[in-house]
Amino acid sequence: MxxxxxxxxxxxxxxxxxxxxxxxxxxxxxxxxxxxxxxxxxxxxxxxxxxxxxxxxxxxxxxxxxxxxxxxxxxxxxxxxxxxxxxxxxxxxxxxxxxxxxxxxxxxxxxxxxxxxxxxxxKTLEGIDRPAIATQMPNRTGGTTTVLDLGANVDCEPEHYLQFGIMGSALVSALGGADRPTVGLLNIGEELIKGNDTVKQAAELLRASTLNFRGNVEGNDIYEGTVDVVVCDGFVGNVALKTSEGLAKMLGDFIREEYKRHVFTRLMALLSYPVLRRFRKRLDHRRYNGASLxxxxxxxxxxxxxxxxxxxxxxxxxxxxxxxxGLLQRIEETLARMRAGGPSAQLPDPVAAAGQN
Amino acid sequence: MxxxxxxxxxxxxxxxxxxxxxxxxxxxxxxxxxxxxxxxxxxxxxxxxxxxxxxxxxxxxxxxxxxxxxxxxxxxxxxxxxxxxxxxxxxxxxxxxxxxxxxxxxxxxxxxxxxxxxxxxxKTLEGIDRPAIATQMPNRTGGTTTVLDLGANVDCEPEHYLQFGIMGSALVSALGGADRPTVGLLNIGEELIKGNDTVKQAAELLRASTLNFRGNVEGNDIYEGTVDVVVCDGFVGNVALKTSEGLAKMLGDFIREEYKRHVFTRLMALLSYPVLRRFRKRLDHRRYNGASLxxxxxxxxxxxxxxxxxxxxxxxxxxxxxxxxGLLQRIEETLARMRAGGPSAQLPDPVAAAGQN
Structure with a gap:
């Protein structure tokens, strides 16, 4: 076909x-x-x-x-x-x-x-309230971490995080990743007040779902590759993405500046070219181009x-x-499976879930 | 003394x-x-x-x-x-x-x-509802960007962002930075729905204040050094910080791996030592240790x-x-100046501001 x-x-x-x-x-x-x-x-x-x-x-x-x-x-x-x-x-x-x-x-x-x-x-798929923007970020394992939402949804209800998890999992599978990708909920440190109420409720929904949910993760886990899919609201995801872009750019500039400092370091840059090229290739943001709506x-x-x-x-x-x-079919199948599953696997009733706030 | x-x-x-x-x-x-x-x-x-x-x-x-x-x-x-x-x-x-x-x-x-x-x-200073955690992050200008809050406040009202701006500005001045530091509000891209309602209201309060407010900034601006102080809620700030830590760690590991690949690249690493050392020093997170409560x-x-x-x-x-x-005196003076200032410089009445939601 x-x-x-x-x-x-x-x-x-x-x-x-x-x-x-x-x-x-x-x-x-x-x-x-x-x-x-x-x-x-x-x-x-x-x-x-x-x-x-x-x-x-x-x-x-x-x-x-x-x-x-x-x-x-x-x-x-x-x-x-x-x-x-x-x-x-x-x-x-x-x-x-x-x-x-x-x-x-x-x-x-x-x-x-x-x-x-x-x-x-x-229009959106049945069972999905809001589309999201997802992208792959390179991680230390040599693979990628799929992060969503990256800015389409700035105010999310708990069930939207669950939907992000479903869509992110389907995307990872469709793009050749794991069949049952692990999912993490982006949250903040253990020692601080753990997240806000919406995120706490989102964790409960994810835990009760049929997704391969592994609990809370923190910002650094995106690059550790702790999970295949990281879900967050669009505001947080966008800040994480842009902050990363800014840091990577600054580091690239720093390396260039240091190597350009004087004749000796310029020579080093020339000699180190194969290393620097591999390094650059590994981080080349062009290789990760293409966010999925x-x-x-x-x-x-x-x-x-x-x-x-x-x-x-x-x-x-x-x-x-x-x-x-078959990205779409995978999302639809997961949604159907959740609807058909036992009580612990059911999709929440959006109205009831919103009422929990 | x-x-x-x-x-x-x-x-x-x-x-x-x-x-x-x-x-x-x-x-x-x-x-x-x-x-x-x-x-x-x-x-x-x-x-x-x-x-x-x-x-x-x-x-x-x-x-x-x-x-x-x-x-x-x-x-x-x-x-x-x-x-x-x-x-x-x-x-x-x-x-x-x-x-x-x-x-x-x-x-x-x-x-x-x-x-x-x-x-x-x-206890907190008069005029401050909630203490915040602030830190300095290195930026491309060779200076630092002060970011707050980093996790003490996960759900913020608009006036808290204003208070973060006041405290952040005082901190920058006290630590030897500008006398009237520029302040930016962390938000998301132009092309997307710009931020949520709370952030929009926070922008209005900041704009009406006596602070040197420069409007919205994005995640990459932290490292661009666009403004001296970046204010955000503690959830977003914590994610930005942790994401940065994770990315910096991954990049450091990548460089090490590439240089360790074989004999030739190990030799390059040795020869590039002065460059790599300067680079490492520039990014040494130990140099930025010490967050301010x-x-x-x-x-x-x-x-x-x-x-x-x-x-x-x-x-x-x-x-x-x-x-x-005199960090404390600087914060108190700014608060006093705002209270004494004209209508456009006044601190909002917290009750009224909260009622805007």
Missing amino acids: SVRVAIDCMGGDHGLPVTIPAALSFLRHASDARLLLVGMSDRIEQALIEAGAPASSPLRNRLEIRHASEVVEMDDSLQVALRGKRDSSMRVAVGLLREGQADVCVSAGNTGALMAVSRFVL VGLRGVVIKSHGSADAYAFEVALQRGYDAARN | SVRVAIDCMGGDHGLPVTIPAALSFLRHASDARLLLVGMSDRIEQALIEAGAPASSPLRNRLEIRHASEVVEMDDSLQVALRGKRDSSMRVAVGLLREGQADVCVSAGNTGALMAVSRFVL VGLRGVVIKSHGSADAYAFEVALQRGYDAARN
């Missing part, structure tokens, strides 16, 4: 000069993929020619261009994205999922706009806005994997 | 073998400091002798031993720390502040216990529990600086 990938070719900081070369490279590697390139058709055609895929190229048999006359800019408001630009490449690409013409949609556009458009066009009736992948062609291809690959390995 | 430093000599993972050598080294460098060493007097006496300060040592003229028969262990509950061990070294040391016998108290004991004991013994009627510094003598001495120095530069 071929996987059909809809690409918002106009989104992101760079648009076509990044998305088209990435799409072609991806297509060469994924022999059973088919692409739907969404955006201004004449410009896409031109970009394809420039990237070495004229109309005569055999690659063209596995790709189609779908015209969209508008582009959601990185600084457009949600209002503009949702109501102003109904023929945007983002919206048309997401629409292809809804129409069953594509199995996954990838965009490097504005996160808030992509979430709003996806939610509006696709989970909980929707369709697989939507958000690439970093500033992604280059390599990073964007990673996001395409991630979307392809998620669709190919 | 001499600064009198009360030291909980029994606290932390190591106790006397760390606290006594650190205390003596600190005393040698700070010629106007006087120390009150609190703990089991015979064991302190023995440790002083072992560390090269017998009764005949001139250093002994500037130190006194204060006996305390109990020790708050790292895993003692708050109940035990507060009610069970009334003669603990932690409690006696904090008590010396209250009795006006000391200007600052430093402990490496359990954070939760130290905060609970300090709050119980000292602010908002209390006394200056209390919390050292990392696992601190070695070098790190503990850094915490002593930080406490000495804070006391010497």
Whole structure:
């Protein structure tokens, strides 16, 4: 079965000069993929020619261009994205999922706009109140830790953490990880007052679920790789992600500065090049590009806005994997299993759970 | 004027073998400091002798031993720390502040216990509802960013963020930073739903205050050094801190692994030693040891529990600086200025502010 990938070719900081070369490279590697390139058709055609895929190229048999006359800019408001630009490449690409013409949609556009458009066009899965944003962060084990939510939901009720756990587990399995991924609830230290009431109630729901829940984890556990999935509210997750980005950037700059200090250290940098390159590769954020918008009736992948062609291809690959390995079905199966399970495995009644506050 | 430093000599993972050598080294460098060493007097006496300060040592003229028969262990509950061990070294040391016998108290004991004991013994400053935990994190400018709260307050009302801003600003000034430090409110990305209601209201209060408020910042700004003080609730601050610790540890391990890979890379590590040492020094978390418990009627510094003598001495120095530069007076002056200021500079009425929710 071929996987059909809809690409918002106009989104992101760079648009076509990044998305088209990435799409072609991806297509060469994924022999059973088919692409739907969404955006201004004449410009896409031109970009394809420039990237070495004229109309005569055999690659063209596995790709189609779908015209969209508008582009959601990185600084457009949600209002503009949702109501102003109904023929945007983002919206048309997401629409292809809804129409069953594509199995996954990838965009490097504005996160808030992509979430709003996806939610509006696709709706959420039954049993999921709110979609979330999930990403993979590298950890010490050499694997990755999946963290969600990263900013779509800033005020969460206990049952949302449970839903994040369900979606995160399904995502890990779909992306080739464990079959029953371990799940941890992001909380704060033992010695301090342990978390707030919402988080405490979330822990109870997770513990009573059929998920492989391992209890509370702390910020450092994201990088220890203590669990496969870390659930938290979108405010906390976003701060953890951005703080990490800031620290990694500062450390990279520090290393560069130290090696540039004088002739001897410059020589050392040259000699250490293989080591530094491996180190850089290991941490290359481009390798982890592609956040998943989970909980929707369709697989939507958000690439970093500033992604280059390599990073964007990673996001395409991630979307392809998620669709190919049945991310949606896995989420739905877990939800169904919980509904069918014994009393301790049942999904909470959202109204009753909210009432516990 | 001499600064009198009360030291909980029994606290932390190591106790006397760390606290006594650190205390003596600190005393040698700070010629106007006087120390009150609190703990089991015979064991302190023995440790002083072992560390090269017998009764005949001139250093002994500037130190006194204060006996305390109990020790708050790292895993003692708050109940035990507060009610069970009334003669603990932690409690006696904090008590010396209250009795006006000391200007600052430093402990490496359990954070939760130290905060609970300090709050119980000292009470909060007028105008401060809740004390907070603040620490300095290194940033790209070569300076530090002061972040609070780090875990004492998991559910905050808008006015608490304002109080954190006041306390953080006073702390930065007292520790030798700017006279009117810039303050940022930790929030999440532009493109997402900007923060929750509490944070939005906090921004309004901060904007209306006499603080040098610069608006919202994101997690990466902690390391960019965008502002001097970053305020957030204790849950978010704790996650940001722990996540950073985890990432820094993972990166350190990665570098070590890469350099250990084979003979050539080991040689590179040897040659790069000066660079790697400078890098390590720049990031040495021991240099940033000493979190401040602010908002209390006394200056209390919390050292990392696992601190070695070098790190503990850094915490002593930080406490000495804070006391010497009038941390408490600075907080009180700012509060007084706000109360006296025009309508736009007034401290909000806590009851009315809480009612806005």
